[in-house]
Amino acid sequence: MLRTDHHLTPDDLAKALRSDAAEGLTSRPKSLPPKWFYDERGSELFEEITRLAEYYPTRAERRILRERAGEIAAESGADTLVELGAGSGEKTRLLLDALSGAGTLNRFVPVDVSGDFLGEAAAAIGGAYPGLEVHAVVADFERHLHLLPSGGRRLVAVLGSTLGNQPPAERVSFLGDLHSGCTEGDTLLLGVDLVKDPARLVAAYDDPRGVTAEFNRNVLRVLNRELGAEFEPEGFDHVAAWDPDAEWVEMRLRSRTRRRVRVAALESTVEFAAGEEMRTEISAKFRRERIEAELGAAGFSLQEWWTDSAGDFAVLLARP
């Protein structure tokens, strides 16, 4: 029982990339949204990041889910798992197993911008859970939340601190949209990385093997391929910095030299000064009070708050 809804065509994605690049490359400071890291190579590099000793969030979240999946299933009573930024990995299976063990599970709704990725995830899960209705949705969950399948009791999961990629104002509007799409009986499951020693935070985004640096530069390769840009990725240094006021880790690419970069699809040339930095990602870190307030502003009330034993990461349940 597999069905796929398409709310994004490859052409929509191409247009979105073009407009994001046109805007970001002409703003000051220059910036690019982090969602464009994840082509095939970028997704592989991210997988590699999750296995780095310095990158604790994935392991911490997995530990929490292992310990709490039963409670999550019992408290949500969900028959549907909606996963925004879908996976087919261990986290998804922990939740599906728990819901199935509780006897309530009947539908899985993975949502992702990548149709290829979703197809594989949906097929893998469909094969492993016979009888499960898999309803995959190709969509940009920052824009298409109102198009997600409704009905039943849904557990809507936004894991991996994905929320942290959005600045505060966008986060609140995203949570508000999520709330508008919820009905009584739905539950929100959120995984968020927590504020901690800045040295550990920065180390998680600046590993000595340079995997994160390659992941960061990969966005330039995406622009080269998709927009006919002529970036030399090796001409840019990876920068990771903690912003103590905003409480986020910022990744940037710093041009080693003054340069002009042709971007064919934009019919333009972008100039970089020597040492000029372009922001490629923010990764916000949370405190309980702050995320509770943001959830509250969107209409959610916090129900459960679980952390790993080190207090590095939190998984929370909230109700609309």
Ligand code: AVJ
């Ligand atoms: C997948 C967005 C949560 O912000 O930690 C990892 C991506 N960037 N290393 C994060 C990422 C650099 C990651 N998220």
